[in-house]
Amino acid sequence: MNPVWIILFAPLVAAALITVATRRWQLVSALLSIAAIVTGFGLALQLYFALDHGAAPLAPAAFQWLVIGKVVTIEFGATLDHLSVLMLLVVTGVGSAIHIYSLGYMKGDAGFSRFFACLSLFTFSMLGIVLANNFIQIFIFWELVGVSSYLLIGFWFEKPSAAEAGKKAFLVNRIGDFGMMLGILLLWTQTGTFNFAELPAKIAGIPAGALSLIAALIFCGAVGKSAQFPLHVWLPDAMEGPTPVSALIHAATMVAAGVYMLCRVSFLILPSDTALHLIAWIGGITAVMAATIAIAQNDIKRILAYSTLSQLGYMVMAVGLGGPTQAMFHLTTHAFFKALLFLCAGSVIIALHHEQDIWKMGGLWKKTPVTFVTFLIGTVALAGVPPFSGFYSKDQILLLAFDHNKALFVIAVLTAVLTAYYMGREVFVVFFGKPRDQHAYDHAHESPLVMTLPLVFLAVLSVIAGWGDKLPEFIAGTIEHEAHHPALLTTGLICVPVIGFLLAAAIYLKREPSDAPVKRVLGPVWTLVANKYYFDEVYLWIVKYVQGTIATTCELFDRWILQRLGIGGLAFGTDLLGRTVRRLQTGSIPGYAFLFGLGVTVIIYYVVVR
Amino acid sequence: MTSAISLNHYLWISGLLFALGIAGIVMRRNLLVIFMALEMNLNAANLALIAFSKFNKLVDGQVLVFFIIAIAAAEVAVGLAIIVALFRRKQTVSVTDLNSMRL
Numbered sequence: 140m141n142p143v144w145i146i147l148f149a150p151l152v153a154a155a156l157i158t159v160a161t162r163r164w165q166l167v168s169a170l171l172s173i174a175a176i177v178t179g180f181g182l183a184l185q186l187y188f189a190l191d192h193g194a195a196p197l198a199p200a201a202f203q204w205l206v207i208g209k210v211v212t213i214e215f216g217a218t219l220d221h222l223s224v225l226m227l228l229v230v231t232g233v234g235s236a237i238h239i240y241s242l243g244y245m246k247g248d249a250g251f252s253r254f255f256a257c258l259s260l261f262t263f264s265m266l267g268i269v270l271a272n273n274f275i276q277i278f279i280f281w282e283l284v285g286v287s288s289y290l291l292i293g294f295w296f297e298k299p300s301a302a303e304a305g306k307k308a309f310l311v312n313r314i315g316d317f318g319m320m321l322g323i324l325l326l327w328t329q330t331g332t333f334n335f336a337e338l339p340a341k342i343a344g345i346p347a348g349a350l351s352l353i354a355a356l357i358f359c360g361a362v363g364k365s366a367q368f369p370l371h372v373w374l375p376d377a378m379e380g381p382t383p384v385s386a387l388i389h390a391a392t393m394v395a396a397g398v399y400m401l402c403r404v405s406f407l408i409l410p411s412d413t414a415l416h417l418i419a420w421i422g423g424i425t426a427v428m429a430a431t432i433a434i435a436q437n438d439i440k441r442i443l444a445y446s447t448l449s450q451l452g453y454m455v456m457a458v459g460l461g462g463p464t465q466a467m468f469h470l471t472t473h474a475f476f477k478a479l480l481f482l483c484a485g486s487v488i489i490a491l492h493h494e495q496d497i498w499k500m501g502g503l504w505k506k507t508p509v510t511f512v513t514f515l516i517g518t519v520a521l522a523g524v525p526p527f528s529g530f531y532s533k534d535q536i537l538l539l540a541f542d543h544n545k546a547l548f549v550i551a552v553l554t555a556v557l558t559a560y561y562m563g564r565e566v567f568v569v570f571f572g573k574p575r576d577q578h579a580y581d582h583a584h585e586s587p588l589v590m591t592l593p594l595v596f597l598a599v600l601s602v603i604a605g606w607g608d609k610l611p612e613f614i615a616g617t618i619e620h621e622a623h624h625p626a627l628l629t630t631g632l633i634c635v636p637v638i639g640f641l642l643a644a645a646i647y648l649k650r651e652p653s654d655a656p657v658k659r660v661l662g663p664v665w666t667l668v669a670n671k672y673y674f675d676e677v678y679l680w681i682v683k684y685v686q687g688t689i690a691t692t693c694e695l696f697d698r699w700i701l702q703r704l705g706i707g708g709l710a711f712g713t714d715l716l717g718r719t720v721r722r723l724q725t726g727s728i729p730g731y732a733f734l735f736g737l738g739v740t741v742i743i744y745y746v747v748v749r
Numbered sequence: 750m751t752s753a754i755s756l757n758h759y760l761w762i763s764g765l766l767f768a769l770g771i772a773g774i775v776m777r778r779n780l781l782v783i784f785m786a787l788e789m790n791l792n793a794a795n796l797a798l799i800a801f802s803k804f805n806k807l808v809d810g811q812v813l814v815f816f817i818i819a820i821a822a823a824e825v826a827v828g829l830a831i832i833v834a835l836f837r838r839k840q841t842v843s844v845t846d847l848n849s850m851r852l
Binding site: 727732 | 771774844845848
């Protein structure tokens with residue numbers, strides 16, 4: 140059996156086994172799930188090294204999956220190129236760390252086995268997206284990912300807010316996915332194929348307008364899944380799920396699926412300037428918007444969620460600026476350090492017995508040293524301090540923006556400053572200063588080894604992933620020597636995170652930090668960003684009044700026109716006819732005989748005389 | 750004088766007989782009488798068949814008549830049995846009272 144199929148199906152088998160057989164034995168379930176993904180990681184590493192040495196690994200033969208008439212044939216196949224192998228590595232690698240971490244984090248939870256089953260199901264769906272070799276396959280796994288995300292966000296479904304968040308994520312994603320489906324169908328009408336290998340040759344035949352529309356519609360899917368403006372509202376709420384889920388799905392892999400998909404179909408997007416502009420601007424807007432919201436949040440996980448939004452905005456912007464390589468590079472490094480940050484946050488949350496408000500923490504660096512150090516590494520990597528991985532990937536995106544679009548460059552630099560600022564705020568408030576909740580502080584403890592080891596693993600990756608331009612070379616498949624940029628620019632970019640950190644330190648690195656000075660300076664702007672620009676309120680208003688009005692109209696139409704006039708009228712007519720015709724049934728035998736005779740006579744008359 | 754009785758005469762008689770039978774079926778109330786009127790219809794047909802047989806010099810008509818008589822006998826046996834059974838059940842053979850199939 141081809142190793143690719145093992146990578147893909149092992150998590151599914153694990154999920155199925157856990158569901159039907161080993162549910163009662165929690166440890167067995169967890170180990171099954173972990174074994175599946177670690178196996179996948181090993182095989183993916185093998186593929187990576189094979190590909191890195193120039194030997195193209197053999198992609199397994201695709202088989203016909205669905206045949207509809209003679210028109211549509213849908214394959215189930217696997218794509219093996221630099222892009223998908225790197226993504227396989229990210230998903231299985233980060234996934235392995237998170238699976239193992241969950242062993243500690245979910246300890247004692249009533250749904251322990253269910254958690255690992257869902258996690259494995261998610262891994263299977265995610266790997267399906269990565270490996271898909273045609274649009275229908277990617278779309279089906281796309282939806283499967285949505286389902287498993289729903290299951291995991293609402294994992295603690297007895298909590299109403301978690302159930303609501305799961306529903307919200309699913310519904311918001313549906314909006315984007317609908318656009319994506321339209322795009323796929325439109326593409327099919329133009330080219331007659333779904334296959335990624337066959338499509339690039341047929342792109343030239345599509346009219347420019349149609350191509351832009353297709354690219355924009357397919358981008359809708361990425362907007363939903365990668366939580367871009369204006370469909371970003373589900374991601375912060377998705378933090379209701381367990382922290383490993385936030386790390387795996389809502390930071391490292393699933394939300395990156397949108398970016399990955401855009402890179403996979405970049406042959407569709409790159410020829411269309413309109414689509415590129417749209418994508419770049421959506422990415423830029425998301426990046427700066429989420430970063431501004433993040434400076435005013437108080438939940439340790441929500442800050443990270445908005446940071447994720449912001450970084451995803453960077454990646455999407457990079458795709459829009461014509462740089463899928465840079466986008467994938469940042470996706471990879473971001474997967475490492477953002478998963479790390481979430482897991483650290485989880486470790487803090489566990490240490491404080493499920494306290495998520497950063498204003499109830501403080502001074503934790505003494506109590507949880509490993510978590511503190513790894514969190515710090517994640518923070519500087521995210522902010523883009525050299526020589527941590529985030530510096531290299533973010534630097535490339537900033538330079539890309541500098542080359543192509545100065546307005547977006549300014550936005551991106553501003554976002555980078557804000558990133559360092561809000562991450563600095565989080566670190567200083569959580570780990571430094573005076574403990575604000577003495578009781579919680581006294582009971583705080585470092586997490587067990589099963590949780591700290593994955594932290595260290597991811598921290599190492601966060602440090603080294605950017606070194607030596609190894610990853611971008613691997614993604615592009617070639618060694619590129621970029622145009623040289625002025626030294627002032629490159630050194631200036633190094634200073635960007637420093638500015639943010641200094642600003643945060645000036646405000647928050649105190650014994651008793653508080654938001655008050657920032658609030659005073661920003662005034663109403665603070666209220667605006669603290670309330671997330673009122674997106675949820677606006678959407679609620681739209682749903683309530685616009686969608687509500689439409690629904691009421693439809694309901695009236697249904698009740699009065701369809702039900703009363705249509706169905707009711709038909710029933711009334713039938714009833715009336717029945718009542719009339721029944722009068723013919725008199726029960727009088729001579730009457731029947733007379734009519735019978737009359738009928739015969741008439742027939743004979745017609746037959747004989749006419 | 751030639752035989753004054755032509756085919757038409759026979760057919761007229763047959764037709765009249767049939768019409769009488771129909772009238773009996775429609776107008777009478779007693780099931781037994783209706784049954785007898787029904788027999789009259791059959792015999793009207795028989796008469797017409799024999800007349801055709803005689804004037805066309807063909808035996809087929811007479812053969813058919815034998816069939817009809819045989820079937821009429823069977824029909825009478827069954828029909829009378831039904832009427833007797835009906836009378837036992839309903840204590841009446843008047844068709845005005847036999848209207849339980851009315852809606």
